[in-house]
Amino acid sequence: MRFRAAIVYCLVAVLALPSIAMAERETIIIEKQGAPANDAQLRQRVTLMRSRIDDENVEFSGTDAMEELKVLRAYVGKRQDLIDERRDILSMIGLVTSRSSVVPFEDGIDALAELMTLADDDRRPLKRQLGDRYLYAELLGGYAKIPGNSARHALSAEQYGKAALMADRYDGYSDDQRAGVRQKQAYELHEAKLYEQAYTLNLDVLARGEKIFGKSHPNLTTVLTNLAQNLHAMGRKPEAEPYLERVLAIAEADNDLDTVQDLLFQRGVLAYELGRKEDAKAFMRTRIERLRAAGEDARLATAQEDYDELLRRLGE
Secondary structure, eight states, rough: OOOOOOOOOOOOOOOOOOOOOOOSSSEEEOOOOOSSHHHHHHHHHHHHHHHHHHHHEEOOOHHHHHHHHHHHHHTTOGGGGGGHHHHHHHHHHHHHHHHSSSSSSHHHHHHHHHHTTTOOOSSSSSHHHHHHHHHHHHHHHHTTTTTTTTTTHHHHHHHHEEEEEEEHOOOTTTHHHHHHHHHEEEEEEETTTOOHHHHHHHHHHHHHHHHHHOSOOOOHHHHHHHHHHHHHHTTTTHHHHHHHHHHHHHHHHHHHHHHHHHHHHHHHHHHHHHTTTHHHHHHHHHHHHHHHHOOOHHHHHHHHHHHHHHHHHTTT
């Protein structure tokens, strides 16, 4: 039994990255063509691939798409006269990686890392540049969750930070989306064990969220929870409690039983850690009562197990 690990959901969805293979779409075949015969053919094939990737009404093999993009990437090499095509190819490799379950993280990460070195004099629309930067951060964060790759969390946080600065300049983003990018950055900072930085940034996210939604909106529950996680990780456990109290109050007002029962558990664990044994038991019992009243049998069994574990630790 332990305090929950940090979680993150953006205040709103920031980018929609649909899967390559989705229902109700026309399936197209990307044929193997070998290297382009000349620059004109290269440009035609790059344009065709971009139209396919941006078309929400078609689906295709991620493996085949990646093979075609790698052929095109090999052709352009480091030629300065084809740098625009190179940027577009690298961007598309990142997108295909993000949408495919079979393409390795490394393909997209390596391509987008190369793309970031070409940021100077990039004349593509800011929306595209922001999307690439955000996607790079997202892929790094996903890769960092694989055992042995945790060092990538810090790089993911750095890239989310750069994306946040770009989002500030992009008129197509709302204020809550901008806050969402920073919330992602704070999550990666926490995972990188940079707790103080994560806490400071989450305070900024909370201030932004309160300005947008007010102080009692359900959209604030995640950042409030994450602030509690940051403080807990820093050893400042008593300071975490007011944030959990606030989340619980918001969830109660919203009749959100899922969050209520989770917060009762978290408050019980925190009370136990702070030496308040009776409070800990009371939170755990209330959780059981609420789940029993709602007929939540599966979660009720888990709640009872958690309570029994608490009693065992208390020697009762």
